[in-house]
Amino acid sequence: MKFPVTFGFESVEPVHYFFEVLAFFVGVRLYYYLKKRTVDPISNINRLWILVGAMLGALLGSRILAALETPSQLYEMTWLTFYQNKTVAGGFLGGLFGVELIKKIIGEKSSSGDLYVIPIVVSVFIGRIGCFFAGITEPTHGIETTFFMGMDLGDGLKRHPTALYEMLFMLFLLFLFWKIKNVKLQNGDRFKLFMVLYFLYRFGIEFLKPIEPLFLGLSSIHWSALFIFVYYVPFLNRIAKKFKT
Known part of the structure; x- marks a missing residue:
């Protein structure tokens, strides 16, 4: 195969x-397919x-996270380049903040992420193609690299x-969530597990x-990952205790 x-x-x-379009289309259709087969504690309007x-x-x-991936170019960045550059990790992080903000506004208490896990995994796999x-x-x-999987990418x-x-990691996650589909977890735990693993x-x-590097030799993706680990410390502690007992 010759790249690109x-x-x-x-x-x-x-x-x-x-x-990108195919990933979005398949993800949305898969979400509605799963929603019809799931007892959703959240009302349709919410x-x-x-x-x-x-x-x-x-x-x-x-x-925002994509812009921070190249801090040396921030002052030269135009609105067009800002919009064109994007990263999946930033989408997940921004989506998390967006959901939590909306839930506070509408007064929704139930966790809402589990229903999105499989559609997200499948969408990321397709997008990465x-x-x-x-x-x-x-x-x-x-x-x-000299690693055996090294490839001439162009x-x-x-x-x-x-x-x-x-893509291979997404296949692993798909297998993992299929294996634990019958494991009793709190509502929202599967999404939290996905976020931590991703x-x-x-x-x-x-x-x-x-x-x-953005700061201390780490990129914006590194720092966003560290934020997620801290954000989900209560979840990680609870899951650790669950498997110890």
């Missing part, structure tokens, strides 16, 4: 855009408001195919990417 993969187009953008909060938060968070095909033209590529160097790694993965994989 364009399927006859002049650039990789149409291919990348196709998989669920709609939560979706709006999640999308708006993800839209903003994905851009586009990132993988983009090769070196997409900032998800890895650093040079610049003649063997690099970590980090987009492919994430950001744990992102914290580690960042060391295989050509990052630009």
Whole structure:
């Protein structure tokens, strides 16, 4: 396979855009499929408001965290480049804030994330296909390596195919959540588990990417992962106690 993969187009953008749209479409359809087969403790109108909060938060968070990935370019950044650059991790973080804010406004007390886990995992997998095909033209590529999975992503160097790694990790998460589908957990725990595992993965994989440090040698993704770990400390403590007993 020669990178970037364009399927006859002049650039990789149409291919990348196709998989982004496909990821969104499949994720939404899968969400509604699962919702029809689930007893949802949240009313339809509140669920709609939560979706709006999640999308708006993800839209903003994905851009802010992406901008912080290259702090040296912040003063040169235009509104167009700010909007065009985005990162999935920032989308998750922004979506989390958006949901929590909306829930406080509408007075919703129930956890709302479990229903999104499988659609998110599937959507990320599909979206990363586009990132993988983009090769070196997409900032998800890895650093040079002699590792057996190293690939020429378009610049003649063997690099970590980090987009492919994430696809494999999504398959692992899909298998994991299928295995624990009948395990009795509190409402919301599956989403919290997803967030912790995903950001744990992102914290580690960042060391295989050509990052630009934001502070103390760590990138914006590293710091967002550390925030998630602290944010979910109560959940981690409770789960640890559950498995000790």
